[in-house]
Amino acid sequence: MSDSDGKKTLGLLSGGRSGQVKQSFSHGRTKNVVVETKRKRVVVPKPGAQKSATGTAGAAMGDPSKRPAGISDAELERRMKALAAAKARESEDEERRAAEEQARAEERERRRSEAEQKEREEREREERARQKAEEEERKRQEEADEAARAAAPAPVEAEKAPAADRSAPRGAAPAPSPRKVDRERDDRREVKGKPTRGDDDVRRAGKLTLNQALAGGEGGRQRSLAAMKRKQERARQKAMGGLQDREKVVREVQLPEAIMVSELANRMAERVADVVKALMQSGIMATQNQTIDADTAELIIEEFGHKVVRVSDADVEQVIDSVDDKPDDLRPRPPVVTIMGHVDHGKTSLLDAIRKTKVVAGEAGGITQHIGAYQVTTDSGATLTFLDTPGHAAFTSMRARGAQVTDIVVLVVAADDAVMPQTVEAINHAKAAKVPMIVAINKIDKPSANPQKVRTDLLQHEVVVEEFSGDVQDVEVSALSGLGLDDLLEAIALQAEVLELKANPDRAAMGAVIEAQLDVGRGPVATVLVQNGTLRQGDIFVVGEKWGKVRALVNDKGERVEAAGPSEPVEVLGLNGTPEAGDVLNVVETEAQAREIAAYREQLAKDKRAAAGAATTLEQLMARAKDDKNISELPIVVKADVQGSAEAIVQAMEKIGNEEVRVRVLHSGVGAITETDVGLAEASGAPVIGFNVRANAPARNAANQKGVEIRYYSVIYDLVDDVKAAASGLLKAEVRENFIGYAKILEVFKVSNVGKVAGCLVTEGVARRSAGVRLLRDNVVIHEGTLKTLKRFKDEVPEVQSGQECGMAFENYDDIRPNDVIEIFEREEVERSLG
Structure with missing residues (x-):
């Protein structure tokens, strides 16, 4: 508001609202107060006030009256530069986004065109394959029709047709004419006026869907190529004069004590499905991978019309030729x-x-x-x-x-x-x-x-x-x-x-394995001394529990040879595992025989080991466990370069030890030290001993991480000596007693806070406080212990020499009498070793 002089005065602007408020005070007093509330001011921009920042700023710079209050020229110029830079960055971002969007669109277009091109090429390739298959099918059909026309009699005269019919076999269908065959084939290929693909093309069409399987018919499961060939062969045979029933081939089926259903079908040359069906009809539900007993298999074999030849499991080794040689062949x-x-x-x-x-x-x-x-x-x-x-x-x-x-x-x-x-x-x-x-x-x-x-x-x-x-x-x-x-x-x-x-060099080879090893580059290698016959490259053989096919033969000079005759040592490559040194090598005819013999021998060895373990009674196991508690064991893992060395090391380890300590070989094998060996050694706290072999990289890393010791040897002397020394460390030290003196009790005194004290005379040697003592009465030991005190006069002394008197008191023992003898000795521990 302003007064008449034009001066401004403080006051409330118009637009406020006034009213009265009643105030209450103490003692019942009240007072009415006039108050006025002020409305909040709302600033509304005028129309046209939104102008570009550049124009406004330019106007502000051009016109000082429009410039914001408190803004200098330098500040305004700085703000204008920042605004221009922001505008430039925004335009650059928009251009970049537009360029990226255009590049993405071009990439999508390129990929779409490539996909279309690839799909077009695929369709063309499929079309060419289909046309080629149809052409091949057409040629095969034409050849079949040509063969049928050549085999069928030509109808020269109408009068000869009945005679031809009479000469045809009974039940044989007349051969269809080529024109009729072509028409039937065309009818099969046209369904509802639309050409369809042939059986061969349908078979190659792809996977069978559920709808096709449920619908059946044309979209159902198609025949295989072999089935189609068999069908064509039957049609050809039928066109050439009828099918002849094949004569049943009766076979002698070797029947072991147990046989798998699929193997039984293979030996009878029958279909597995037919054998399974025959078993089901007999009330036996078995699949092709299940094993049936010999009696059941015999019934099935007789049902199919074959002869049964019962054999035992041991008969598999009869294929090994053990015929005596004729004198003329030697x-x-x-x-x-x-x-x-x-x-x-x-x-x-x-x-x-x-x-x-x-x-x-x-x-x-x-x-x-x-x-x-x-x-x-x-x-x-x-x-x-x-x-x-x-x-x-x-x-x-x-x-x-x-x-x-x-x-x-x-x-x-x-x-x-x-x-x-x-x-x-x-x-x-x-x-x-x-x-x-x-x-x-x-x-x-x-x-x-x-x-x-x-x-x-x-x-x-x-x-x-x-x-x-x-x-x-x-x-x-x-x-x-x-x-x-x-x-x-x-x-x-x-x-x-x-x-x-x-010896006879013209028979199947037989020899003995002198040595066997696992070579890193060549696999299992056996040094074989051929004793009879000739071993040739490509021969199939069985040696112990292993079998193989001779991949290569190497003589003692390192040269490759094609064959090895009697008394000739060669290295044989091609085994499926490392045999035992001393195994006999025999050449067999087929790989199946070699597998069967090796499997039988391996199972026999397992059964023998299991029987040996089962023969132990419970009392023997308990006694062995009790003995084991008192015996310290040094476990080791042995890997050697050849089988003979591993066997020799294991035998040497078994001889190390006595009734207190022994060496136990956890595992022995041939070949490099592997990560599995390190894991076994870690679990048992054993070192790994390598004889002329080394650990591979994973095994070395595992040994470093797990703290497993790997020791390498090349001389068996050093290996045996080191293991013997390590086993000696498990022996308890021997405690020896050295007698250092004797003392005789002259008088017994009672001392307060001490108990009975013996007045003694050292008669021999020396008496030491730290030594052990025995109390002898009439040369009988009645107490063994240590001295509580050793005094000379009233002073505590560490030792007393012979001929001097002293006072002795025993630890926790008071039954001492005059004329008792005290024996004084020292103990020392002596390290023991295995001889």
Whole structure:
């Protein structure tokens, strides 16, 4: 509001609302107050006030009166630049979005065109395939019609037709004319005036839908191509003069104790569905994968009209040819010579000298770890097969296998060492195998050589050499200088001539597995010594619980050969697993026979192991469990390069231990150390021992993560010694007592807060407070314990020498008397080891 002078005064603007409010006070007083409420001001923009920011800003800059209050020129210019930049960014974003949208549209168009092109090409390809199939079908039908027309008699005269009908077989349908066949085919291809695809095209049309299956008819399940061919063949046979019923082929069906339904149908050459149907009619609900007993199968076989030949499971091995050879078929064969003897007596060195090679240099530690098989041709042209066996005590079983396949044993004895334990074992193996023996006294060039002592020592083991009027040849040789090698070969040839060794090379091969290993690049490999027949590439064989087909043969020189005759050692590739060393290899005719024999042997081995486990009574198990609690075990996992080494290591481990500790081999196998071996070792807290093998990368990583120790060895001496040392760590330390003195009780005193104290005289040795004591009364031990106090006069002392008096008090024992003797001793723990 304003007064008359034009000055503005404070006041309420018009538009407010006034009223009275009654106020209440204390003591009943009231007061009326006049109040006025002010309405909220609402700002409504004028029409046309929304102008572009640029125009407004330009007007504001051009006209200072329209510029917002408090805005300087610099601030207004900065705002204008920011506004222009925002406008530019917005326009750029719109252009970019438009370009992206256009690119997406072009990509969709390109994909659509590619899809259409691909679909068009697919339709064309299908159309070409359909036309080709129709053309082939038409050609086949024309050929069938042509054959039918050629076979059917030509109707030359109407009078000859009845005669032709009379000459036709009874029941045979007249051959349709070619025109009628074509018309029927066209009718089949046209349904309701629309051409349809042939049976062959319908069969290839795709998957069968549920609607087609329910509808049946043309859209139902179609015949296979083989069924269509059979149908055409029947139609052709019918057109050529009628079908002839096939004669029933009666077969001899070999029936084991149990047989699968599908296998029974296969042996009868009947359909599986027919066999299942016959079983259902007999009240037996069985599928083709179920096994039925022999009695039920016999009824089914007789129902189908076949003959039953009952066989047992063991009859599967009868296919192995065990016919004796005729004398006319036998041919001379090279002798198999096994070199035996004590370790480090020069067996391999002697063989190297004969072969003029360096085999011993390739063996770890200069010790033969495997059985090696080699062929040598002498200067005289004779061929000899040598088996080099290890001499270490752990390889006893390997030497035993070497003696089983050999013809002649060459016993190598060092002239400077005479007869040793493994020499005696070799003599026993040779006697058990009943093979002749030739003694090679090696290292004859050493100054300490005494060949006469060797001959004398051999007398103790019933080996009498020719020099002592015996029948055993002995030759003095030197592997280093080559002295006497010709005499040794001559002795071997003479012995072989006496034996008259012969074999039939024209029969199925039979041989013995000398060694077996799992090669990383070649798979299971077996070193086989062929004993009879000829083993050829491609032969199917069974060896122990394994079978295979000869993929390759490698001789002792590393060369690939096509065949191996009698007495020839070869490496055989193509097995389905690693056989046991010592298994017999037999060649069979078919792969099915090999599978059957291997499966039978494997099942037989499983049953034998199960029977051995079941034979243990409950009392025996309880007693064994009680014994096991008192025995500490060192578990190990063994992996070796060949089967013979693994077997030898396991046997050596079984010999380590005593009544307190033993070594238990959790698992032994052939081949590289795998992740499975590491997992087994971790679960049992066992180390993994690799003999001439290494762990693969996953196994190494797993061992590092799980903390499993993997130890590698190449010499069996070191392996046995380390395991023996580890097992010795499980032995409890032996506690020994060392007597250090005696004391005699002269008087007994009662001391408060201490109890009875013995006044003693040390009569022998020394008395120590830390030592153990025994109280002897009339040379009988009545208490054993420790000293509570040891005093000299009134002072506590650690020890008292002989001849001095002292006071002693026992811990928790007061029954002491004069003239009792106190025995003083010290205990010490002594580490034990397995011998």
